[in-house]
Amino acid sequence: MLRIAVPNKGSLAETAAEMLAEAGYTGRRDPKDLHVIDPANDVEFFYLRPKDIATYVGSGALHVGITGRDLLRDARMPGAHEVEALGFGASTFRFAGPPGRFASLSDLDGTRVATAYPGLVDAYLDEHGVAVDLVPLDGAVESAIQLGVADAIADVVSTGTTLRQAGLEIFGPVLLESEAVVVSAPDEAPGFDTLLRRLRGVMVARRxxxxxxxxxxxxxxxxxxxxxxxxxxxxxxxxxxxxxxxxxxxxxxxxxxxxxxxxxxxxxxxxxxxxxxxxx
CATH class of the missing domain: 3.30.70.120 (Alpha-Beta Plaits)
Known part of the structure; x- marks a missing residue:
């Protein structure tokens, strides 16, 4: 039986559930349900925090999952790899700081950077040879500079309005263009090809x-x-x-x-x- 991890809440949850339903799978009827068996399609669904899905899949506990590319990169689980982009949940990661303080990525060297994605940001900065003191926070990080716990932040940016309202400006390159993705364990389980083919069919129908x-x-x-x-x-x-x-x-x-x-x-x-x- 194919064991599939699905976001139980957050921006990805509703669209992921809709895609699976359009692909012919039986999902949960009660939002409190954390485990649903679909015997007709020989699958089990596990409704988990989006942030944890890559960990469960990468460890081999579950065969496949739907999560964000950002969350996959942040988990840094070698056993989980991206298989297919699903075309929703798009987001962009950027650095931001006080106006005029930073101009390029190298200006971050030796500073404190607050983020809710420490694994993602640490890997990116290591790749570019920039050493910082990461300040992991859970959730919104816009106030970290004002409250004195960081010199800059790395966060999701859509229009940039929230950052401007916090008195911050974007600088440096894009860290990551993210969206919802299918992630798989190293060994693809029976039924995985069918799942992927069905999801691709849904994406074609939408496009x-x-x-x-x-x-x-x-x-x-x-x-x-x-x-x-x-x-x-x-x-x-x-x-x-x-x-x-x-x-x-x-x-x-x-x-x-x-x-x-x-x-x-x-x-x-x-x-x-x-x-x-x-x-x-």
Whole structure:
């Protein structure tokens, strides 16, 4: 039975649970449940703190898990490795400090840096030859400088508004671009390939839609340049031999532009259909 670790709370939990449900797995009905067995799919789900998932998977106690790339790097568990990015939970890690105090990474040498991700930050600074005194904190670190426990911080940045409100400015390079990922133990267990294939199908369904349209047959090559599809559009004859019906898979984010371009070319009866799941 495949043993899967799932975030029990936090920003990753809801979307991870939704993806697993769309992939055909039975999750928990009560948010207090920490262990759920799905006998139909021969899997067990363990609902854990996102910060602990890489440790459980890396130790071999569980076969696979969903967590953040940042949490995986922070855990520094050699036995856990990233297998697949899942396209949600994006975050960026940056350094910040008092305005004008720091200009580059080397300026941190010999200072105190507060962070909730000491493993991640320590590994990054070691790689770049910068020695600091790390101040591990659990949670928000924006007040660490004002309260005198650190000279700079390393934290998640989205718009930078929170840091500016704390009187801080971002400096230096990006430490890490993070998102939700599938992590696996060194030995992949039976059922892992099925899980991965299903999750990939969900991601395809979220990123693409199907477009159907009618088109003069002489314009098929031009239309294929606008919407080439994954391999190639499907072209079917209509009763009128001068027209064909076309079906093609296109990125959801570009569908309106593609529809406009196809209409301008001469396509008519353009319809868009959502994809609920897929296998490519």
């Amino acid at each position: 693409y839609v199907l477009v159907d349209y009618d088109l003069p047959a002489r314009l098929v090559d031009a239309a294929a340049k606008i919407a080439p599809g994954i391999e190639s559009p499907t072209v079917s004859p209509l009763r009128d031999p001068e027209w064909v019906a076309v079906r093609v898979q296109v990125p959801r984010s570009a569908v309106n532009r593609i529809m406009d371009d196809l209409y301008a070319l001469g396509a008519r009866a353009i319809l868009v259909t959502a994809i609920h799941n897929a296998r490519l």
